[in-house]
Amino acid sequence: MSLVTLLVKRFIAVLLITRIWPPALAAPLPSQPEATIVAPLAEAQIQAAGIETQPVEPEAGVSEIVVPGVVTVPPQQLRIVAAPAAGLVETLLVAPDEDVKEGDPIATLKSSELVEAQRGFLHAMSEANLEAEKLRRDEQLFKEHIIAERRLIVTRAEASQASATLDERSQILTLAGMTENEISALRKERKLASSLLVRAPIGGTILQRHGMTGERVAASAPLVTIARLDPIWVNLQVPLSRAVALDSVERVHLAASGGDGKLIRVGRTADTATQSVTAVAEFRPGRSPLRPGQAVQAILRVKGGGAAQWRVPADAVVSHRNHNWVFLRVPEGFRAVPVTLVSETPQFASVQGALAASERVATRGLLTLLAELAEIESK
CATH class of the missing domain: 2.40.420.20 (conserved putative lor/sdh protein from methanococcus maripaludis s2 fold)
Structure with a gap:
């Protein structure tokens, strides 16, 4: 050659x-x-x-790689409970690290915005009832050839608009934190409530309280953070020199809790300060709970390590x-x-x-x- x-x-x-x-x-x-x-x-x-x-x-x-990690909550299992309306925090009914179920009371608010929303709902309900009665009357008059069809069309449009406004006011009450039963009671009794009960949207553990009793909060201000802690993630810091072996990791073991998990994600970027790659392992903590923020040491079992x-x-x-x-x-x-x-x-x-x-x-x-x-x- x-x-x-x-x-x-x-x-x-x-x-x-x-x-x-x-x-x-x-x-x-x-x-x-x-x-x-x-x-x-x-x-x-x-x-x-x-x-x-x-x-x-x-x-x-290399049959195993030992790396540090930090316990964290999967983002899809975190929920921040916010004030549905502006008002005064009367009571906070939960404490950090307390377990709650879906629908459990979290806090009570005294809100003038809630009173105004209820007043608007009752006004819209009266208008919708009036327009419905006018429509019933005009339909009867039209059948008897007393009124023109054009008047009936206008009455139907007004009744439809009034019904849509009532639905809108009902949705505003729902966003303000009122339940369907509470809205139904308002329809029947027409009695305005000044206090609002905030409930847990999911079951989990209270990680943090943001508000305080006696504090005035704006609408959408955070009150508490709730998290489901099963399953839970551990963010692992793997040196770049060992990152190639992540494709062959069979399982992840935590010596502190004795639990085994699986690698579910490997980062595509490297930290400029530590020159490491972030990998995410998922665990089912069971009776040995892993606490968010806890520093752990993880052992990555590599397939074919022997x-x-x-x-x-x-x-x-x-x-x-x-x-x-x-x-x-x-x-x-x-x-x-x-x-x-x-x-x-x-x-x-x-x-x-x-x-x-x-x-x-x-x-x-x-x-x-x-x-x-x-x-x-x-x-």
Whole structure:
């Protein structure tokens, strides 16, 4: 193989890496990634391509990774209970860390806005009743050919508008915190209530009280925060050098509580200060509750952690067709060996694969070897 041919193959490899290679010319990977793929190169060709090698070093396989974490509540299980109307907080009926059920009373408010909303509702109800009576009368007069159809159409429109206004006023009372039973009682008794009972929208634990008894609050001002604590999340801080192994985590163990959970999310960004990735693990705390804000130490159990593991220069590992490979020096040239990347630093990479301590892998001139690999796969 001439030097010109080697340079052409290097250019082809660059096209492959930058994904400019036409899809029609790309052959699929072998059905068994472990199949032997040998790139035959003579010693003179290896020297001409500038290919260098370094030995493979054995290292202890990582079966677990210990990382710090903080217990947090899943955002979809948090609910802030706010004042439905402006007024005076008469009583707060719950305390932090208290468990409540859905519908339990949280606080009572004395609100002039509530009185005004009820007055508007009663006025709208009277108007709707009046318009309904006018419509009934005009329909009868129209049947007797006493009034024109145009007057009946106008009366129907006015009755429809009055009914819509009544529905609107009813919705305002619902938003103000009144229940359907309380609205029905207002319809029948026409008695205005100045106090409002705020109830828990979900069952859970009171995490925080925001308001105080005797305080005047605006509409939508937070009163308490409620959270469901089962399941619960732990935000884990995983060093970037160990982030590759997160794809192989089988379960997450918390030594403090003795509970096991599963990894449900891995962050796509890194913290600039700590150079770590945030991963989220979900737990069912059971009888050993995890408290939001609690600092914990988590053990990530890695699948296949007991397998043989090797340390190679970071430049020796290349990605090709969604697989990681190293090129192993053999008498006839180089053999492409698929490996699993366990962890990585700027200098070295820890991999698992069919390697031995006495073997050497290519660390320079990999573009030529990638071109050879692509040429073999296309045949």
